[in-house]
């Protein structure tokens with residue numbers, strides 16, 4: 001989803017966005033099934049020429065516990081932040097995303113932030129977790 005930043009690039013301020021992100025095409029080892037698309041709620045702020053994207057991502061999925069193998073429903077929200085830059089030449093920094101022709105691909109940005117932030121282990125949090133199943 002391309003998001004038009006031309007206005008906020010010209011006039012320092014804030015542009016808000018809200019969209020749904022379908023990750024069903026992506027393999028997450030801990031996710032058995034997505035119950036709903038992710039909802040993404042955020043904004044892009046231009047402060048003195050520096051573009052900052054902040055957003056809250058809410059997910060709802062049936063997960064599999066990495067320790068005991070139990071399936072459980074997980075609903076959670078996480079906050080993410082990234083920088084956007086026009087004419088980006090240094091693409092080694094994973095926290096900076098390119099703006100091309102005044103547009104940014106929000107799905108790409110949020111998907112990248114979400115995947116990079118995914119925990120190495122998904123645990124169900126039950127008190128007896130770890131006594132019945134595979135050792136980690």
Ligand SMILES: [Zn+2]
Pocket residue numbers: 065066067068069070123124125126129130
């Ligand atoms: Zn568990």
